[in-house]
Amino acid sequence: MIKKILKSFKLIKSGDWFVIFMFGILTVTSAKFLWGLPQGKYLEIYKNNEILATYSLNQELKKQIHGPKGVTEIIIDKGKVRFSSAPCPKKYCIHQGWINKANQIIVCIPNKISISIVGSKKKYDSINY
Amino acid sequence: MYLNNLLIFFLLASLLGCGESKTYHQKDFVFGTIIDIKIYGESEINATKVSTEIFKEFHRLHKLLHPWEKSVITDINNAISQKKSIAINNDEVISILTDAQNLEAITQSLFNPSIGKLIKLWGFHSNEYNQEVIPNPDTLKDLVSSKPSMKSIKIVKKVLESSNHNNQIDLGGYAKGYALDQSKKILKKNNIKNALINIGGNILAFGKHGEREWIVGIQNPRKPNAIATVSLKPGWTIGTSGDYQRFIIINNQRYPHLINPKTGYPENKTQSATILIPPSKNSGVLSDVFSKPLFIAKSENKINIARLLNIEDFLIIMNDDSIFISESLNNKINWEEDLDKKNIEIF
Numbered sequence: 001m002i003k004k005i006l007k008s009f010k011l012i013k014s015g016d017w018f019v020i021f022m023f024g025i026l027t028v029t030s031a032k033f034l035w036g037l038p039q040g041k042y043l044e045i046y047k048n049n050e051i052l053a054t055y056s057l058n059q060e061l062k063k064q065i066h067g068p069k070g071v072t073e074i075i076i077d078k079g080k081v082r083f084s085s086a087p088c089p090k091k092y093c094i095h096q097g098w099i100n101k102a103n104q105i106i107v108c109i110p111n112k113i114s115i116s117i118v119g120s121k122k123k124y125d126s127i128n129y
Numbered sequence: 130m131y132l133n134n135l136l137i138f139f140l141l142a143s144l145l146g147c148g149e150s151k152t153y154h155q156k157d158f159v160f161g162t163i164i165d166i167k168i169y170g171e172s173e174i175n176a177t178k179v180s181t182e183i184f185k186e187f188h189r190l191h192k193l194l195h196p197w198e199k200s201v202i203t204d205i206n207n208a209i210s211q212k213k214s215i216a217i218n219n220d221e222v223i224s225i226l227t228d229a230q231n232l233e234a235i236t237q238s239l240f241n242p243s244i245g246k247l248i249k250l251w252g253f254h255s256n257e258y259n260q261e262v263i264p265n266p267d268t269l270k271d272l273v274s275s276k277p278s279m280k281s282i283k284i285v286k287k288v289l290e291s292s293n294h295n296n297q298i299d300l301g302g303y304a305k306g307y308a309l310d311q312s313k314k315i316l317k318k319n320n321i322k323n324a325l326i327n328i329g330g331n332i333l334a335f336g337k338h339g340e341r342e343w344i345v346g347i348q349n350p351r352k353p354n355a356i357a358t359v360s361l362k363p364g365w366t367i368g369t370s371g372d373y374q375r376f377i378i379i380n381n382q383r384y385p386h387l388i389n390p391k392t393g394y395p396e397n398k399t400q401s402a403t404i405l406i407p408p409s410k411n412s413g414v415l416s417d418v419f420s421k422p423l424f425i426a427k428s429e430n431k432i433n434i435a436r437l438l439n440i441e442d443f444l445i446i447m448n449d450d451s452i453f454i455s456e457s458l459n460n461k462i463n464w465e466e467d468l469d470k471k472n473i474e475i476f
Contacts, residue, residue, distance in 0.1 A: 123465070124346035124358045125152075125338060126165055128369050128403060129330040 042118045043081050045074065057081060057100075057117065067111035074115060087111055150339055155180040159187040160305050161256065162329025162374075169323040169338050179319045183312045183326070190308050193222065196245060196299040197254040205289060206245060206297045209282075214290040223284055228411075229303055230279040232418050236438065239422035241390035243277045245297025251377070251395065253386045254299075258377045263384075269393035277390070301386075306417025309333045309366060313413065331368045331417050334361035348373075349466070350400035350446055357444075357462045364408025368416030370424035371401035389425045396425045398448050404435075405442035405458060432476050 012020075043055045047067060055061060061076040062084070070087030080100040083093040088110035096106045102119030153176035155166045166183060168176040194202050201222050208215035217223055229242045245254070250268065252260025272295060281293035300307075305328045312326045316335050323336035325343045334343040342362060346355030350373045361367060372385035376395075384395040402423035406412045419438050423445060426434045431453060435443050442458035452473045454462070459475050 124344040124355060125167060125325050126327045126332060126343075127330075127346040127348055127355055128327075128332055128367050129348035129371060129374060 043076060044116050044118055046114045046116070048112050054118075065113055067108075067113050069111045072108060072111050072113050081115060081117070082106075083108065083115070086113075152338070153177065153180070155184070157184045157187070159184065159191050160308070160329060162305070163327075164329070165325075165327040167325040168321060169325075169336075171321060175319075175321075179315065179321055179324075182319070183315050186311050186315060187308050187328070190304060190311065193219075194225070194300050194304045196301060197249070202298050202300065208289070209291040209296050209298075210294060212294055214288050216288050217284070218287065223287060225300070225303070225307065226279075226282070226284060226289070226298070228414070229298075229300065230282065232303075232414075233279045236418070236422045236434075238278060238390060239425050239434065240302060240418050241278060242300050242303060243279050243282070243293075243296040243298055244388065244390050245299035246272055246277065246295055247388050247390070247393055248299050248301070248386070249297070251384065251386070251388060253375065253377075258375060258386075260377050261379060263379055273391065273393040302421050303414060303418055305329055305331045306366075306368065306411075306414040309413025309416070310411055311413075329374070330371070331366065331413065332361070333366050333413060334363060336363050346465070347403055347444065347462075348401070355465050356446075356468075357464050357466075359405070359458070359462050361405070362408075364412070366406045366412040366416035367403065368406070368420045369401055369403040370420040372397070372399065373401070387421065387424050398428060399424050400446040400448055400450075401444075402431075402446075403444040404440050405461075406440075435476075 043057050045052045045055070045063070045065065047065065052065065055063070055076060057076060057079050059076055060078060063074045063076070065072050065074065072083065072087065073085040075082055075084045080098040082098045083096065083106060086093050086108055088108055093106050093108035099106060099117060102117050105114060105116040107114040150170040152167050152169045153171065153173060155177070157164045164184065164187060166180040168180060193200055196202060201217065201219055205215055205217070233241055247269070248254060250264040250272070252258060275293065275295045277293055277295045277297070282289060282291045282296060308328055309326060309331050313333060313335065316324050321335070323338060325338070326333045326335065332345055334345070337343060342360040344358050344360050345367055347357045347359065348369065348371065349356035350371055359367070370387055372383060372387070375386035377384050383397060385397065386395065388395050402420050404416060404420050404423065406415045406419070409415070419440055422434045422438065423431055423440070423443060428447060431445055435455065441455060442461070443453070443455045444458055444462070445453040447453070450472055452468070453476060454473060455476050
Protein backbone atom coordinates (compact mmCIF):
# COMPACT_ATOMS: atom_id res chain seq x y z
CA MET A 1 0.00 0.00 0.00
CA ILE A 2 2.65 2.52 1.10
CA LYS A 3 4.95 1.43 -1.75
CA LYS A 4 2.12 2.08 -4.17
CA ILE A 5 1.62 5.59 -2.83
CA LEU A 6 5.36 6.35 -2.91
CA LYS A 7 5.46 5.16 -6.50
CA SER A 8 2.62 7.44 -7.50
CA PHE A 9 4.41 10.37 -5.81
CA LYS A 10 7.24 9.96 -8.34
CA LEU A 11 4.86 11.11 -11.06
CA ILE A 12 4.72 14.58 -9.47
CA LYS A 13 7.48 16.82 -10.82
CA SER A 14 9.18 19.63 -8.94
CA GLY A 15 7.10 22.24 -10.78
CA ASP A 16 3.95 20.45 -9.64
CA TRP A 17 5.18 20.51 -6.05
CA PHE A 18 5.71 24.25 -6.39
CA VAL A 19 2.13 24.75 -7.61
CA ILE A 20 0.73 22.51 -4.82
CA PHE A 21 2.80 24.37 -2.25
CA MET A 22 1.66 27.82 -3.45
CA PHE A 23 -1.99 26.76 -3.50
CA GLY A 24 -1.56 25.36 0.00
CA ILE A 25 -0.30 28.71 1.27
CA LEU A 26 -3.07 30.55 -0.57
CA THR A 27 -5.73 28.28 0.95
CA VAL A 28 -4.41 28.59 4.51
CA THR A 29 -3.96 32.39 4.43
CA SER A 30 -7.26 33.15 2.71
CA ALA A 31 -9.13 30.80 5.07
CA LYS A 32 -7.57 32.52 8.06
CA PHE A 33 -8.38 35.95 6.64
CA LEU A 34 -11.93 35.31 5.48
CA TRP A 35 -13.19 33.33 8.46
CA GLY A 36 -12.56 36.21 10.85
CA LEU A 37 -14.49 38.82 8.86
CA PRO A 38 -17.84 39.96 10.19
CA GLN A 39 -21.00 39.54 8.12
CA GLY A 40 -21.46 42.74 6.09
CA LYS A 41 -24.45 45.01 6.24
CA TYR A 42 -23.96 47.88 3.79
CA LEU A 43 -22.92 48.16 0.18
CA GLU A 44 -20.98 51.14 -1.05
CA ILE A 45 -20.93 51.86 -4.78
CA TYR A 46 -18.05 53.93 -6.12
CA LYS A 47 -17.74 55.69 -9.48
CA ASN A 48 -14.36 57.25 -10.31
CA ASN A 49 -13.30 56.57 -6.71
CA GLU A 50 -16.11 58.75 -5.42
CA ILE A 51 -18.89 57.27 -3.36
CA LEU A 52 -22.07 57.20 -5.45
CA ALA A 53 -24.51 55.50 -3.09
CA THR A 54 -24.82 53.33 0.00
CA TYR A 55 -27.40 50.54 0.18
CA SER A 56 -28.45 48.11 2.84
CA LEU A 57 -27.51 44.56 1.85
CA ASN A 58 -30.67 43.19 3.46
CA GLN A 59 -32.91 43.72 0.44
CA GLU A 60 -33.53 42.65 -3.16
CA LEU A 61 -32.54 45.34 -5.59
CA LYS A 62 -31.32 45.78 -9.17
CA LYS A 63 -29.35 48.95 -9.75
CA GLN A 64 -28.12 50.41 -13.04
CA ILE A 65 -25.11 52.69 -12.98
CA HIS A 66 -23.89 54.77 -15.90
CA GLY A 67 -20.15 54.68 -16.37
CA PRO A 68 -17.91 56.03 -19.16
CA LYS A 69 -18.33 52.77 -21.18
CA GLY A 70 -22.02 52.31 -20.63
CA VAL A 71 -24.45 50.79 -18.16
CA THR A 72 -23.34 48.41 -15.41
CA GLU A 73 -25.96 46.47 -13.48
CA ILE A 74 -25.58 45.35 -9.86
CA ILE A 75 -27.87 42.93 -8.04
CA ILE A 76 -28.33 42.95 -4.28
CA ASP A 77 -29.95 39.77 -2.97
CA LYS A 78 -30.55 39.51 0.78
CA GLY A 79 -27.05 39.83 2.17
CA LYS A 80 -25.02 39.33 -1.01
CA VAL A 81 -24.20 41.37 -4.09
CA ARG A 82 -22.76 40.86 -7.60
CA PHE A 83 -22.24 42.53 -10.96
CA SER A 84 -24.86 41.08 -13.33
CA SER A 85 -24.08 42.93 -16.55
CA ALA A 86 -21.32 45.25 -17.65
CA PRO A 87 -20.15 46.89 -20.88
CA CYS A 88 -16.50 45.97 -20.30
CA PRO A 89 -14.85 43.52 -22.79
CA LYS A 90 -13.56 40.79 -20.46
CA LYS A 91 -16.39 40.76 -17.86
CA TYR A 92 -13.99 40.07 -14.99
CA CYS A 93 -16.32 41.89 -12.61
CA ILE A 94 -19.21 39.53 -13.45
CA HIS A 95 -17.02 36.44 -13.10
CA GLN A 96 -16.16 37.45 -9.54
CA GLY A 97 -19.67 36.31 -8.62
CA TRP A 98 -21.33 37.03 -5.28
CA ILE A 99 -19.63 38.76 -2.37
CA ASN A 100 -21.15 38.92 1.13
CA LYS A 101 -18.44 39.77 3.66
CA ALA A 102 -17.24 43.09 5.02
CA ASN A 103 -14.18 44.54 3.25
CA GLN A 104 -14.78 42.48 0.09
CA ILE A 105 -14.42 44.52 -3.07
CA ILE A 106 -15.10 44.05 -6.79
CA VAL A 107 -13.61 46.57 -9.17
CA CYS A 108 -14.53 47.12 -12.81
CA ILE A 109 -11.64 49.15 -14.17
CA PRO A 110 -12.93 49.84 -17.72
CA ASN A 111 -16.26 51.28 -16.55
CA LYS A 112 -14.65 52.85 -13.41
CA ILE A 113 -17.18 51.30 -11.03
CA SER A 114 -16.42 49.41 -7.87
CA ILE A 115 -18.52 47.96 -5.09
CA SER A 116 -17.46 47.15 -1.54
CA ILE A 117 -19.16 45.84 1.56
CA VAL A 118 -18.86 47.83 4.73
CA GLY A 119 -19.39 46.11 8.06
CA SER A 120 -21.84 47.60 10.48
CA LYS A 121 -19.25 46.91 13.16
CA LYS A 122 -18.72 49.82 15.55
CA LYS A 123 -15.30 51.26 16.05
CA TYR A 124 -15.44 50.80 19.81
CA ASP A 125 -16.61 48.29 22.41
CA SER A 126 -18.38 50.68 24.76
CA ILE A 127 -18.89 54.41 25.14
CA ASN A 128 -17.75 56.65 27.95
CA TYR A 129 -20.38 59.27 28.68
CA MET B 130 -6.53 4.32 4.46
CA TYR B 131 -3.70 5.67 6.57
CA LEU B 132 -3.48 8.83 4.44
CA ASN B 133 -7.24 9.34 4.60
CA ASN B 134 -7.22 9.23 8.38
CA LEU B 135 -4.34 11.66 8.47
CA LEU B 136 -6.21 14.02 6.15
CA ILE B 137 -9.37 13.92 8.29
CA PHE B 138 -7.28 14.55 11.39
CA PHE B 139 -5.71 17.66 9.87
CA LEU B 140 -9.05 18.94 8.66
CA LEU B 141 -10.56 18.58 12.12
CA ALA B 142 -7.52 20.13 13.76
CA SER B 143 -7.69 23.16 11.49
CA LEU B 144 -11.39 23.58 12.21
CA LEU B 145 -10.78 23.49 15.97
CA GLY B 146 -8.11 26.12 15.59
CA CYS B 147 -10.65 28.41 13.97
CA GLY B 148 -13.14 28.33 16.87
CA GLU B 149 -13.63 32.05 17.41
CA SER B 150 -14.05 33.42 20.93
CA LYS B 151 -17.27 35.29 21.56
CA THR B 152 -18.11 38.37 23.56
CA TYR B 153 -21.09 38.00 25.90
CA HIS B 154 -23.02 41.16 26.56
CA GLN B 155 -25.40 41.91 29.45
CA LYS B 156 -27.18 45.10 30.47
CA ASP B 157 -28.95 46.25 33.60
CA PHE B 158 -30.16 49.49 35.14
CA VAL B 159 -28.60 50.37 38.52
CA PHE B 160 -27.43 53.65 40.18
CA GLY B 161 -29.92 55.47 37.95
CA THR B 162 -27.85 54.58 34.90
CA ILE B 163 -27.17 51.84 32.38
CA ILE B 164 -24.67 49.14 33.27
CA ASP B 165 -23.02 47.34 30.41
CA ILE B 166 -20.95 44.19 30.96
CA LYS B 167 -18.98 42.52 28.21
CA ILE B 168 -17.11 39.29 28.87
CA TYR B 169 -14.78 37.89 26.24
CA GLY B 170 -13.53 34.35 25.70
CA GLU B 171 -15.63 32.51 28.29
CA SER B 172 -18.42 29.98 27.94
CA GLU B 173 -21.90 31.47 27.85
CA ILE B 174 -22.82 29.79 31.15
CA ASN B 175 -19.74 31.16 32.89
CA ALA B 176 -20.17 34.67 31.45
CA THR B 177 -23.85 34.80 32.47
CA LYS B 178 -23.08 33.51 35.96
CA VAL B 179 -20.36 36.10 36.57
CA SER B 180 -22.29 39.06 35.17
CA THR B 181 -25.29 38.08 37.29
CA GLU B 182 -23.04 38.08 40.35
CA ILE B 183 -21.70 41.54 39.43
CA PHE B 184 -25.22 42.96 38.90
CA LYS B 185 -26.25 41.52 42.27
CA GLU B 186 -23.33 43.29 43.94
CA PHE B 187 -24.26 46.58 42.22
CA HIS B 188 -27.87 46.34 43.43
CA ARG B 189 -26.56 45.67 46.96
CA LEU B 190 -24.36 48.78 46.86
CA HIS B 191 -27.16 50.87 45.37
CA LYS B 192 -29.42 49.98 48.32
CA LEU B 193 -26.62 50.40 50.84
CA LEU B 194 -25.48 53.85 49.68
CA HIS B 195 -28.66 55.40 48.27
CA PRO B 196 -28.65 59.18 48.93
CA TRP B 197 -32.42 59.71 49.34
CA GLU B 198 -34.17 56.34 49.62
CA LYS B 199 -33.80 54.60 52.98
CA SER B 200 -30.23 53.33 53.35
CA VAL B 201 -27.35 53.40 55.84
CA ILE B 202 -26.49 56.82 54.34
CA THR B 203 -29.97 58.30 54.89
CA ASP B 204 -29.91 56.94 58.46
CA ILE B 205 -26.61 58.75 59.02
CA ASN B 206 -27.97 61.95 57.42
CA ASN B 207 -31.09 61.89 59.60
CA ALA B 208 -28.94 61.55 62.73
CA ILE B 209 -26.70 64.45 61.61
CA SER B 210 -29.63 66.81 61.02
CA GLN B 211 -31.10 65.82 64.41
CA LYS B 212 -27.70 66.66 65.99
CA LYS B 213 -27.29 63.08 67.18
CA SER B 214 -24.39 60.67 66.98
CA ILE B 215 -25.02 57.31 65.31
CA ALA B 216 -23.44 53.87 65.62
CA ILE B 217 -22.49 52.33 62.25
CA ASN B 218 -22.50 48.55 62.37
CA ASN B 219 -21.05 48.18 58.90
CA ASP B 220 -17.28 48.14 58.41
CA GLU B 221 -17.62 48.58 54.66
CA VAL B 222 -19.55 51.84 55.08
CA ILE B 223 -16.99 53.09 57.62
CA SER B 224 -14.10 52.39 55.23
CA ILE B 225 -15.98 54.09 52.35
CA LEU B 226 -16.63 57.20 54.47
CA THR B 227 -13.01 57.33 55.63
CA ASP B 228 -11.81 56.98 52.04
CA ALA B 229 -14.20 59.75 50.94
CA GLN B 230 -12.80 61.99 53.71
CA ASN B 231 -9.26 61.45 52.41
CA LEU B 232 -10.30 62.10 48.81
CA GLU B 233 -12.00 65.36 49.79
CA ALA B 234 -8.75 66.48 51.44
CA ILE B 235 -6.63 65.48 48.39
CA THR B 236 -8.93 67.32 45.95
CA GLN B 237 -8.96 70.51 48.07
CA SER B 238 -12.68 69.95 48.69
CA LEU B 239 -13.57 70.16 44.98
CA PHE B 240 -14.84 66.62 45.48
CA ASN B 241 -17.09 67.07 48.48
CA PRO B 242 -19.47 64.21 49.34
CA SER B 243 -21.16 66.14 52.18
CA ILE B 244 -23.11 68.64 50.05
CA GLY B 245 -26.28 66.54 49.88
CA LYS B 246 -28.33 69.62 50.92
CA LEU B 247 -27.10 71.60 47.90
CA ILE B 248 -27.81 68.70 45.55
CA LYS B 249 -31.31 68.39 46.98
CA LEU B 250 -31.98 72.15 46.67
CA TRP B 251 -31.15 71.95 42.96
CA GLY B 252 -33.64 69.11 42.54
CA PHE B 253 -31.22 66.25 41.88
CA HIS B 254 -32.44 64.06 44.75
CA SER B 255 -35.08 62.62 42.47
CA ASN B 256 -35.31 60.09 39.66
CA GLU B 257 -36.61 62.78 37.31
CA TYR B 258 -35.07 66.19 37.03
CA ASN B 259 -37.99 68.57 36.61
CA GLN B 260 -37.28 71.44 38.98
CA GLU B 261 -38.34 74.67 37.31
CA VAL B 262 -36.94 77.29 39.67
CA ILE B 263 -33.49 78.27 40.87
CA PRO B 264 -33.08 77.77 44.63
CA ASN B 265 -33.26 80.88 46.80
CA PRO B 266 -29.82 82.58 46.45
CA ASP B 267 -29.73 83.46 50.16
CA THR B 268 -30.37 79.84 51.15
CA LEU B 269 -27.54 78.76 48.84
CA LYS B 270 -25.24 81.44 50.24
CA ASP B 271 -25.96 80.53 53.87
CA LEU B 272 -25.44 76.85 53.14
CA VAL B 273 -22.10 77.41 51.37
CA SER B 274 -20.80 79.73 54.11
CA SER B 275 -21.61 77.08 56.73
CA LYS B 276 -18.94 74.97 54.93
CA PRO B 277 -20.32 71.45 54.80
CA SER B 278 -17.33 69.10 54.77
CA MET B 279 -16.32 65.54 55.61
CA LYS B 280 -13.66 67.18 57.81
CA SER B 281 -16.32 67.97 60.39
CA ILE B 282 -17.34 64.30 60.55
CA LYS B 283 -15.59 62.11 63.11
CA ILE B 284 -15.89 58.33 63.32
CA VAL B 285 -14.57 56.97 66.62
CA LYS B 286 -15.11 53.34 67.62
CA LYS B 287 -17.76 52.92 64.89
CA VAL B 288 -19.73 55.92 66.16
CA LEU B 289 -20.20 58.81 63.73
CA GLU B 290 -20.61 62.37 64.88
CA SER B 291 -20.80 65.54 62.79
CA SER B 292 -20.01 68.93 64.29
CA ASN B 293 -21.60 70.58 61.23
CA HIS B 294 -25.34 69.92 61.11
CA ASN B 295 -25.56 71.01 57.48
CA ASN B 296 -23.55 67.99 56.40
CA GLN B 297 -25.58 65.53 54.34
CA ILE B 298 -23.60 62.71 52.81
CA ASP B 299 -24.14 62.00 49.12
CA LEU B 300 -21.80 59.47 47.53
CA GLY B 301 -23.10 60.13 44.00
CA GLY B 302 -19.57 60.92 42.80
CA TYR B 303 -18.04 57.87 44.46
CA ALA B 304 -20.42 54.91 44.46
CA LYS B 305 -20.15 54.00 40.77
CA GLY B 306 -16.35 54.02 40.95
CA TYR B 307 -16.44 51.90 44.08
CA ALA B 308 -18.77 49.47 42.33
CA LEU B 309 -16.25 49.23 39.49
CA ASP B 310 -13.52 48.23 41.98
CA GLN B 311 -15.87 45.64 43.50
CA SER B 312 -16.54 44.17 40.04
CA LYS B 313 -12.77 43.77 39.62
CA LYS B 314 -12.71 41.52 42.71
CA ILE B 315 -15.59 39.39 41.40
CA LEU B 316 -13.92 38.96 37.99
CA LYS B 317 -10.64 37.90 39.66
CA LYS B 318 -12.38 35.50 42.04
CA ASN B 319 -14.08 33.78 39.09
CA ASN B 320 -10.88 33.61 37.02
CA ILE B 321 -12.30 35.78 34.25
CA LYS B 322 -9.47 37.05 32.07
CA ASN B 323 -11.16 39.57 29.78
CA ALA B 324 -14.08 41.89 30.49
CA LEU B 325 -15.28 45.44 29.96
CA ILE B 326 -17.50 46.97 32.64
CA ASN B 327 -19.31 50.25 31.97
CA ILE B 328 -21.24 51.87 34.84
CA GLY B 329 -22.81 55.00 33.42
CA GLY B 330 -19.60 56.14 31.81
CA ASN B 331 -17.10 54.84 34.35
CA ILE B 332 -15.38 52.03 32.50
CA LEU B 333 -12.96 49.33 33.59
CA ALA B 334 -10.93 47.49 30.94
CA PHE B 335 -10.19 44.14 32.55
CA GLY B 336 -7.70 42.20 30.43
CA LYS B 337 -8.15 42.56 26.68
CA HIS B 338 -10.53 41.73 23.86
CA GLY B 339 -8.55 38.70 22.72
CA GLU B 340 -5.55 39.85 20.71
CA ARG B 341 -6.43 43.52 20.83
CA GLU B 342 -7.03 45.97 23.66
CA TRP B 343 -10.53 47.13 24.61
CA ILE B 344 -11.52 50.24 22.68
CA VAL B 345 -13.71 52.87 24.29
CA GLY B 346 -15.54 55.75 22.61
CA ILE B 347 -15.64 59.15 24.31
CA GLN B 348 -19.06 60.79 23.97
CA ASN B 349 -19.40 64.07 22.13
CA PRO B 350 -21.29 66.16 24.73
CA ARG B 351 -23.56 67.76 22.11
CA LYS B 352 -23.96 65.00 19.49
CA PRO B 353 -25.14 61.39 19.59
CA ASN B 354 -21.76 59.96 18.67
CA ALA B 355 -18.21 59.50 19.88
CA ILE B 356 -15.89 62.48 19.51
CA ALA B 357 -12.89 60.16 19.86
CA THR B 358 -11.86 56.61 20.68
CA VAL B 359 -9.04 55.35 22.86
CA SER B 360 -7.55 51.91 23.56
CA LEU B 361 -7.43 51.00 27.22
CA LYS B 362 -4.52 48.86 28.39
CA PRO B 363 -5.40 45.99 30.77
CA GLY B 364 -6.47 47.28 34.18
CA TRP B 365 -7.00 50.91 33.14
CA THR B 366 -10.18 52.82 33.90
CA ILE B 367 -11.77 55.84 32.25
CA GLY B 368 -14.25 58.26 33.79
CA THR B 369 -16.19 61.25 32.48
CA SER B 370 -18.10 63.99 34.24
CA GLY B 371 -20.47 65.66 31.82
CA ASP B 372 -23.27 68.21 31.74
CA TYR B 373 -25.41 66.22 29.29
CA GLN B 374 -26.80 63.28 31.28
CA ARG B 375 -28.19 64.86 34.43
CA PHE B 376 -29.19 68.48 34.21
CA ILE B 377 -32.13 70.84 34.50
CA ILE B 378 -32.94 73.74 32.18
CA ILE B 379 -34.34 76.91 33.72
CA ASN B 380 -34.95 79.95 31.47
CA ASN B 381 -32.98 78.34 28.63
CA GLN B 382 -29.98 77.98 30.92
CA ARG B 383 -28.51 74.54 31.49
CA TYR B 384 -27.72 73.59 35.09
CA PRO B 385 -25.82 70.28 35.31
CA HIS B 386 -25.86 68.10 38.42
CA LEU B 387 -22.22 68.90 39.15
CA ILE B 388 -22.38 71.60 41.79
CA ASN B 389 -19.36 73.62 42.85
CA PRO B 390 -19.23 73.19 46.66
CA LYS B 391 -17.54 76.61 46.94
CA THR B 392 -20.25 78.61 45.14
CA GLY B 393 -23.34 76.45 45.60
CA TYR B 394 -24.07 76.74 41.87
CA PRO B 395 -23.77 74.12 39.10
CA GLU B 396 -20.68 74.55 36.94
CA ASN B 397 -21.90 75.65 33.52
CA LYS B 398 -18.79 76.57 31.53
CA THR B 399 -17.65 72.98 31.03
CA GLN B 400 -19.28 70.31 28.87
CA SER B 401 -17.21 67.35 29.98
CA ALA B 402 -14.03 66.20 31.70
CA THR B 403 -12.60 62.76 30.90
CA ILE B 404 -9.70 61.08 32.68
CA LEU B 405 -7.78 57.81 32.32
CA ILE B 406 -6.45 56.11 35.46
CA PRO B 407 -3.68 53.47 35.38
CA PRO B 408 -4.20 50.11 37.13
CA SER B 409 -4.44 50.26 40.92
CA LYS B 410 -6.61 48.77 43.65
CA ASN B 411 -8.88 51.83 43.65
CA SER B 412 -8.66 52.85 39.98
CA GLY B 413 -12.46 52.66 39.76
CA VAL B 414 -12.98 55.11 42.62
CA LEU B 415 -10.32 57.46 41.23
CA SER B 416 -11.90 57.46 37.74
CA ASP B 417 -15.18 58.56 39.34
CA VAL B 418 -13.90 60.99 42.00
CA PHE B 419 -11.06 62.74 40.13
CA SER B 420 -13.14 63.75 37.11
CA LYS B 421 -15.26 66.01 39.38
CA PRO B 422 -12.53 68.54 40.35
CA LEU B 423 -11.48 68.83 36.70
CA PHE B 424 -15.07 69.54 35.69
CA ILE B 425 -15.85 71.95 38.52
CA ALA B 426 -12.62 73.98 38.77
CA LYS B 427 -12.41 77.32 36.95
CA SER B 428 -10.90 76.96 33.48
CA GLU B 429 -7.64 78.63 34.55
CA ASN B 430 -7.27 76.18 37.45
CA LYS B 431 -8.17 72.95 35.67
CA ILE B 432 -4.66 72.11 34.49
CA ASN B 433 -3.14 72.80 37.92
CA ILE B 434 -5.71 70.51 39.54
CA ALA B 435 -4.83 67.76 37.04
CA ARG B 436 -1.14 68.17 37.94
CA LEU B 437 -1.92 68.20 41.66
CA LEU B 438 -3.86 64.93 41.36
CA ASN B 439 -1.18 63.39 39.09
CA ILE B 440 -3.68 62.85 36.29
CA GLU B 441 -1.55 62.31 33.20
CA ASP B 442 -4.40 61.64 30.77
CA PHE B 443 -7.20 64.17 30.61
CA LEU B 444 -9.57 65.65 28.04
CA ILE B 445 -11.72 68.65 28.91
CA ILE B 446 -14.35 70.08 26.55
CA MET B 447 -15.43 73.63 27.35
CA ASN B 448 -18.72 75.32 26.54
CA ASP B 449 -17.22 77.24 23.61
CA ASP B 450 -16.11 73.85 22.14
CA SER B 451 -12.46 74.53 22.99
CA ILE B 452 -10.59 71.44 24.11
CA PHE B 453 -7.85 71.01 26.71
CA ILE B 454 -5.99 67.73 26.35
CA SER B 455 -2.87 66.39 28.03
CA GLU B 456 0.05 65.48 25.80
CA SER B 457 -0.05 61.90 27.07
CA LEU B 458 -3.72 61.40 26.12
CA ASN B 459 -3.25 63.28 22.86
CA ASN B 460 -0.73 60.60 21.87
CA LYS B 461 -3.23 57.79 22.54
CA ILE B 462 -6.49 59.25 21.27
CA ASN B 463 -8.09 58.79 17.83
CA TRP B 464 -10.33 61.69 16.90
CA GLU B 465 -13.53 60.55 15.20
CA GLU B 466 -14.49 64.03 14.02
CA ASP B 467 -12.69 66.69 12.04
CA LEU B 468 -12.00 69.19 14.74
CA ASP B 469 -10.64 72.68 14.27
CA LYS B 470 -7.05 72.23 15.49
CA LYS B 471 -7.04 75.86 16.65
CA ASN B 472 -9.54 74.90 19.36
CA ILE B 473 -7.33 72.14 20.77
CA GLU B 474 -4.80 73.12 23.39
CA ILE B 475 -2.24 70.47 24.41
CA PHE B 476 -0.72 70.49 27.90
